[in-house]
Amino acid sequence: MTWFTRRLRRLAPQLVALAIILGIISLIAPGFLTVSVQNGRLYGSLIDILVRAAPVALLTVGMTLVIATRGIDLSIGAVIAICGAVAATLISDGYSLPVVIAVSLGVGIACGLWNGVLVAVLDIQPIIATLILMVAGRGIAQLITEGVILTFNDDTFAALGSGSLAGIPIPIYLWVGTALVIGLLMRRTALGFLIEATGINRRAASLAGVRARFLLFSAYAISGLCAAIAGMIVTADIRGADANNAGLWLELDAILAVVVGGTSLNGGRFSITASLIGALIIQSINTGILVSGFPPEFNLIIKAGIIIVVLTLQSPAIMTLFGFIKASRRSEKLNHGTKEATR
């Protein structure tokens, strides 16, 4: 089996799900699929999806790695708020763009490293370790903005959120670019492989000389970095830092995206591409609901419904049914950790 077909096989469920969802929406909301050019900028609901997906897509990249290490990062929503606040403050204090960006990214990485310390050194369970920053983080962000929505008028920075280059909105460059860089970093070096090994069996990996701590650190740091970029996009988008609402509950969407992408929460084998498609699926649902014109009371129940269907269709059980008619469900069950969907 060639590399390409294997990739395709791996991504098929996600791609199909995405296609179906887009199809359904375009039935409900005609003109949903049309993409035009308005004042030198691609324009249309599909573009909106790609732009609006930026924050969750970025979070998804980091979350994929964290989950691959058998961890989870609940703090990234708060990290978005923190980095947004930092960026907004610096901008309104008149610092130059490079400084602002550098500092914000630095802060994001620092947040990630903090989580890394709790998880890798103090050995605190990831979900609770990151819960700490999730709770405190918004406080810190508000401390920075002193509780107000910190607005600024700096068009160069605002461009990160709403500008466009060669007709394509800048957020799209940012998340695609980040994903590419990190994806290559994972697969062109041995990082990805070692992270997977650590996630599957940390003790065995360390006995084979894998530096599990370093890997955990880098995973959480990258997660923080991605959150920082997302934070800047969100802030630039509304030309203001809304410490209380920026990235609120976004971590859940990110986790959902990763799982829809078929990476198991038990750690191990991961695919950033698949996770990103998962993110697009989530965002398509959100945007679709908006254009479809249902009353807001229905938003959640529709979202839940679709997600459940998608998850069911690509659940290991169903996959086995389709993929390996011969395979025995019992052996499946026994090797509970196994992720047919990911192979």
Add this chain to the structure above:
Amino acid sequence: AQSLTVGFSQIGSESGWRAAETTVTKQEAEKRGVTLKFADAQQKQENQIKAIRGFIAQGVDAILIAPVVATGWDAVLKEAKEENIPVILLDREIESPKDLYLTAVTSDQVFEGKVAGEWLAKDVGSKDCKVVELQGTTGSSPAINRKKGFEEGIKAASNIKIVRSQTGDFTRTKGKEVMESFIKAEGGGKDICAVYAHNDDMAVGAIQAIKEAGLKPGTDIKIVSIDAVPDIFQAMAKGEANATVELTPNMAGPAFDALEAYLKDKKEPPKWIQTESKLYTAADDPMKVYEAKKGLGY
């Protein structure tokens, strides 16, 4: 008289307006030499109830509540009454027996919506007008009441129709995202004539969305919203917003007055002290209002 200790259970700091209310309340308390015990409930009723119980246990002289929701206060208010600690409600009424609290200092949310609606009706006159509505958080009482009020306001004008209505969760981000999709859904926004946002933050988001779609907010699409936070006045000055209905953040002032009067010589205040819902338009020198307001910690 030795200084009062007053507990203040605030909902949270979810919006600029909320932050301002907190600041003003603290300022008012300071002015009067009242020691204020502040508790932030992070948008959770259970936390507010815990806070109130906490205040009672400390034996404060009075309690201010900005209730997150209209229902479910009877039990804890009874406890306060038994300890005869007077309770004053800020910016929201509740569905409890009136004898459980001293008074409620609130605006009339339905009325706010009505003012906005009537302004729009007057402004567009007789020509047809498709309105898109940015609701507050689904189920929150301002969202419900401001929707109700606006619909009342435009009832008379059959030419005005609400064609789309989605929640923007009172936030700029969602306001912008929702507006974008409205524009797409309504043929590039050309046939939208006005946006009604349940708060200014969402309106600000919507304004950006409209600009990015290559339309002129304030002229191509009218913007009417509620709260009167500073940023909307900046927009108004630029002619990007048309009207906003003020919800004053100073609820504490009247509350403290009533309280002091009551404690001094048992003077029962009226059950409802209504704050005025003033309509601002481009006519009222937005920049001046902006300067006046931006100090208040919005």
Add this chain to the structure above:
Amino acid sequence: MIHARNLPFVTTLAIFVIAYGLCVLQFPNMLSTRVIGNLLTDNAFLGIAAVGMTFVILSGGIDLSVGSVIAFTSVFVAVMVGSFGVHPLTAFLAALVISTLFGCLMGAMIRYLMIPPFVVTLAGMFLARGAAYLVSTQSVPITHEFIDTMLGFYIRFPGGGRLTLLAMVMLIVFVVGIIVASRTRFGANVYAIGGNIQSAELMGVPVGATTIRIYALSGFLSGLAGIVYTLYTSSGYSLATVGVELDAIAAVVIGGTLLTGGVGLVAGTFIGILLQGLIQTYIVFDGTLSSWWTKIVIGILLFVFIVLQRTIIWYSDRRLAVRQLKEV
């Protein structure tokens, strides 16, 4: 000698006692029976939900739907009683049935579709919240003499504190929970599955049935918590109890239960609940913290407790290990 297994519990208990002592030193009022009564009443619904969460986490799973299910139950009951004039007891019963079935369903998906609990229950969280909106977006007050009598029933402590019915319900749930976890085959199976699901299956544990029962139990208790919450606020509101699942998880973990499953005590969760309640009470008594400092302080205290716990456990683990090796 403290049994290795109870160590985290004892640790947490010690930490709680010390923390409470410190609080009292600063605010003598905090010793009042009133505060203690409040601690129990105000956290009743959270405590009940946390018991269910404990079982789920002990089995190596997690249930994020708790908060939404509480909200749904409260709205459901409120509408049944408030709008349709159904008798509260009937409404309660219906609510419990629904929430339990909901739990069963999630359990079945987890077991037979092999979708990880985190995700299934996350979807469940959206679903329940959405369902609550459908029932009613507005907050619905309840007034019913039966409910008033229930609320009217409490035991007064000297000093103004009171042990309300809600608090009693929570205490009962905890007692039952402790017994079920430590003294029944179901409880043993929960620990077994949490320890290692493959081994449990090879040792003949009915994994499927147990998994479904676990989530059914969690659903049931969430429902009960919802009812308690409804009584607590004598109303139903679809926006209520957002994020309560995280409070519950935190309480369970602070109580010394491992999220990886198989290790922990229901009693520990009780302390976890009290600890969180204590933090909030302290912040209210202090009354000077701004909105954001409130969040930060909560985070810091969480951090301090967890680190303290880890260090103590780590230290005494080593002592235990060394002793064992010596014994050989």
Add this chain to the structure above:
Amino acid sequence: MSASHALLEARGIGKSFFGISALEDVDFTLERGEIHALLGENGAGKSTLIKILTGVYRRDRGTIYLEGSEVSPDDVAAAQALGIGTVYQEVNLLENLTVAENLFLGRQPRRFGMIDRRSMRDRSKALLARYGLDIDVDALLSSYSVAIRQIIAIARAVDLSGKVLVLDEPTASLDANEVKGLFTVLRQLREDGVGIVIITHFLDQVYEIADRVTVLRNGRLVGSRAISELPRLDLISMMLGRELQHITRDHQAEPETIDDRGAPSIQFQNYGKKGSVAPFDLDIRPGEVVGIAGLLGSGRSETAFLLFGIDRADSGTATIDGKDVSIASPEAAIANRFGFCPEERKTDGIVGDLSVADNIVLALQARRGWMRPISSAQKRELADSFIKSLDIRPADRERPIKFLSGGNQQKAILARWLVTEPRLLILDEPTRGIDIGAHAEILKMIERLCSEGMSLVVISSELEELTAVAHRVIVLSDRRHVAELSGRQLTTDGIIRAIAGTGETEAA
């Protein structure tokens, strides 16, 4: 029940995983009061057959009869209800439960519906007493050694097997006495008419206890014979489908004294850790095999943990080629070109979801660091060459290692270290669960490796194995090195005497 029927009978059992056949048309018959050995190479399908008979896997084809009536247990609980008790190959107990809870999981004694802990404790003690085991049954299982866990698992299975008892490599981590204890229990059960299936790679044990043997090869039935009419060599060729050539070192031919064997290249001086192993001296020369013998729990693994930096030594020094080195972590050890095959394959060895190839290159990749990835071509080539040279089956480098049979996993872990070309390789129970064919191959390989100048430390409970391959044997007892044997002294009963503390023990 009519005695005319066999106790347990399986006809035409077939099973395949993801299209790869693991069992084809296998018949198996177990009589009452018979001890039936199920033999075969690694990957032959023994465990799979067991798992099918006991309802863990669902068979693709075939029928199972218990006492003449067809049965189809579709999970372990059902099999237990039928009176079939099993100890699976990977000792499956729960470390987070106490010994008593493990023994009675699912069948706890109850009073008024509540678990009766006291009677559970008492019955547990009584149960373990049969195996001469007197331990705190309320302590967590995790606090006991592999060996003790094995016995507990057996005790549990025996206790709940009314009719049939199945043991998949029960003696893998037991020492001679414990095996003897186990066998007396088995004989007792045989008297009581219980049918016993036992899987093992120790042929001596087969001839000691079994009445019949059934042999599988590559998932097919080779034959089923009474042990009495089956000479050892025939049995071996039945299993392997070929002859086997043995190797043993002739110690008589070796030099008396160890001095004239070239200077030691790796030295540990009064190396130790409190609560783990008492300080010891250990010199290892290039091309030398140092064996470590001792009873279970004597601290052999601990010694290995120390040498490999898993446990930090708190006393003593390590020198390599005369230079002092600090071996504070596995990375440090690996940087010094050490390697370590752990005893507990499942938890410490394999990375289950990764492919065989990935598992083989893991250590090498770790040593090269994340910046210098091994190209997939390189990986493929390395993996294939070792799959071939170690005869890992199935020879499919992409298959997740957790789907390999126990023995083949062990070979893969060995390969993981061989690719790093270590100067010192530490093997903790290297041949545990390895079939005689592979056993011989591994011993051969040890030979070859040290002839190529690699030093080895081999921990083993099989004294024959040690005497066969080791130049010197360190004997441990109670976590201290009590003796060092070499040359003529290096015989099995020499070691036994040293362990027993009699015999002339000389410090190294």
